[in-house]
Amino acid sequence: MDRLSLAFASAALLVSIVTTVVGYKQLSLSRRVRREQLEPYVIVDISPRAPESQMLCLSVENLGPTVARNVRLQIEPPLRSTLDSQREEILRRVVGRTIPSMPPGRKIIYNMDLGHKYFAADPPLPLVYRATVNADGPFGAVETMTYDMDLDVWPETAIHSETVVGQLKEIAKKLRKG
Secondary structure, three states, X not given: OHHHHHHHHHHHHHHHHHHHHHHHHHHHHHHHHHHHHOOOOEEEEEEEOOOOOOEEEEEEEEOOOOOEEEEEEEEEOOOOOOXXXXXXXXXXXXXXXXXXXXXXXXXXXXXXXEHHHHHHOOOOOOOEEEEXXXXXXXXXXXXXXXXXXXXXXXXXXXXXXXXXXXXHHHHHHHHHHO
């Protein structure tokens, strides 16, 4: 009878240990999920400024529920532009600086290029940029995000074609030249 009692006690102890370990893992996972829900979520994108706009813009946005601090970006290869000679330098400075804080919902937009000029550039400009975002949240460093921004999705859209306003400006310019 003593062996049977010892076996039951051992089994009960084993079940208790397994239950404790599983409970601890569930609690740890629950804490992690809760922490991630409270973290800032900063994304970088290259897209048209507005629907049917010709302006391609670099945007940085905090989609999370808390303030993002010390937001740092890396984009490879360096952003390119067909606009004035200073545009690429401006974009390099933008990407190279630390953004001290971004409240939830904050979106910062920088003009990058005109779609029809960017996609017609000779030699061609990069169509894929790799973005890396680092930031701090209420619990310290947020997990680093790295992803590709593929501009090859835009050429078949309206951004690739000249706008009516742009076409009218070109016609007016030709008429003035006579």
